[in-house]
Amino acid sequence: MLFPSYIFIFLFGPVAITVYWLLRKQRYRHIWLTCASYVFYGYWDWRFCFAMLATTLVDFFIGKALKTTESKSRRKLLLVGTLVSNLGMLCIFKYYGFFARNIDALFGWFGHPAPLPGWQIILPVGMSFYVFHSLSYTIDVYKRQVEPTDDLFEFTTFVSLFSQLVAGPIIRYRQIYMSLRNLPTKLLPENLNLGFFFFAFGMVKKVLIADRIAYYIDPMFADYMRLSPGEAWVAILGYALQLYFDFSGYSLMAIGLGQMMGLKIPQNFNSPYQAVDIGDFWRRWHISLSTWLRDYLFFPVAAGRSKPYAALMITMLLGGLWHGAGWTFVIWGGIHGLWLVFHHLFKKAKWVPRNRIWGRFGTFFLVTFSWVFFRPTSFAMSATMIHEMFNLPQFLSPVNVRFEFLLLVLGALAWAMFAPNAWELVYARKAQPKLWWAIILGFLMGVCILILSETAPFLYYQF
């Protein structure tokens, strides 16, 4: 079930939130949210629910065992257990095909038959997200950074909460357990005002910007072999904007839904294309994933090293792999790792430009260029795109794109690079909810609902 769909907007969302507020007891609310979230998830394929339930139960009981275990070796064993079960699940569902293809290719290269069966395993949507939710809980419990819960339904609510289940933000138990244990009993106007504001804002970003851009660029990527240099640049610029508006739009909708239930879901995007350097970009883009990788991967690997560049590269390579089971994603992560390493080295040598506008455009250029490895489905496609983008003799070839598409891209670019984001408007600039905002957002949301039938799925489901 997608947020921008008739079934969610007219049925699931209103029912889930209304019943939640009608229930008085916290336990019933946890049970209700769990059931609603499983219905939401099972709407894709009911079989997916079993994988999520297995992850949840394993981590809940490991958490309970960690609570009562003082022995260091036993605690380590339990940690290994949670890592094996969570990452093992991810490996089987998400990476088996990738590993099998590569191992088979390697054997084939030496003239041996393929050793691994070619199983077609379907990746349950959003698995990478809920596995990270759940895994962060057991790691934090192991590190004694959070008290494990004894309430199974509180935990199932945390792992499966429909608002951020399939495409994040990746929430950690320590960020939300206070809210989950003290669910508000009174529906405050502030919750609904902010909830509707964020939800409508996110929907406009997703349906009116990201999906419109996708309408034009998808055929360009399908026809990548015949793009002129100008078209290749426009396509990749369009994709950079589509991805941002799609994913940040989804995150805002998730935050809005959380608000409507009185749950504070952390910000996931902070105008990343306004970043003045690559480090700044990663503090603004998919913040919940960046901080997750920083805390659970980078810090442990870098611990005790004076030059953490290797740890940075490992983190970014694995971060790339998290996004998809393909070498192009690994390369994309590796390129960002390199940008970060160079950035640190340049910063040390004081070679970083001081002009913030140049920094912003330079960072945007690097990030946009790197998407060349993210969007294509193969190296050949990435290589062809890069070749076309820098095909200087053909640089003045005609650019066959529609004028309205160019306007859309330029408008979206100006928005992404210069306009304040929804979060900033509300919390930093203390903007007040004006009537004309409600009129404009209400009108745009109405338009979104009228074009829902054409809406594309969220890009981040596949990750």
Place this chain on the structure above:
Amino acid sequence: MDDALKETSNGVREKKSGWGQKRFWHWLVSIVTAMIVLAIILNFIVNPFKLYYFNFFPPAEVNVRELKGDLIRKAAPPPQVLIIGSSRVMSFDPEYVTRLTGKPCFNYGGPAAMAEDYYATIRYVREDCGAPIDTVIVGIDLEAFHPTLPTQAQGRFLPDYAKYYTQSKDPDELLIKRLTMLLSMEQTGESIAVLQRALKKEAGRPNIEYVNNGMAIMASREADIKKGTFNLEQRIALRVRRYPERSLGLASYKDLSETRKGYWEKFLRYCSDNGIIVYAFLTPYHPEVLQVIELQGGEKIIEKVRGYLKDTTSAPHVIFRDYLKVENFGGDVEMFYDEIHMRPENCNALLKNLLSESQKE
């Protein structure tokens, strides 16, 4: 004002943030609701696609299948030759066919016809419209056997025609489709356009006009050609990229739909049982779009469709020609309106090749 004040823990009353007041979400939800309700009422009353009860305004879009059904009933003499297929055959000239065959002909080409439409059309035309068809010229699009592309709505909304879609779950599907279309932007846009025209007392200016024998005249494009403002190269350049995915659905077209194969075979059986000669051909593409389809891995499905059609058209009453490439029938790459629709010059060249060459055999 009391509502805008809240008491803090130390008892000081301070002004609440504006977000704490009710007005905002009330307005937002009211506006969204009002827009949705207005759109539903507007679409239901204006009814631009003739999906609902009211008929106060002329429809924005003609139901070609219904219109042609009416025309064929009035045709005198009733046609013996029938041209069927998608919009790509709508410009085929029945008079030219009459000159080549000596028999009265009618063009029943309709938008986005798939394999099920060939079967539904022949039965509808013979059994419901009473035309004594003995020859069918069927233009088969590459996507006619697509596993997921939907059956075109016009046929589904015409009950006498839709009853021949034997394998569709029409009643429920139709009701849901009609209801969700109340909320579609496309229909709302058309409703507004219909209302605007009604207010200005203007007649609609259709892009396509139909003559009594069912042939479509691409009025606006012909006007552009006469004015010298028609630019085929530019038109193709802007549309060609979208074709493989948006129109052909190439990503999900790995195999032919068994259901649609079933319809095609039923169509052939029906023709055989009723002594109808079938001239079938794969409809042509402009070379540029064919190249894009092939570059995007479409060769396999082209081969599958071609192979399947060859296998199923070996009976003596069926003649099959592969005209995917313009040169296969001696056509001219310049004689296209766009990447798939041919101008009358090419349509005639194709018909001449199909009917004369086949008759020689």
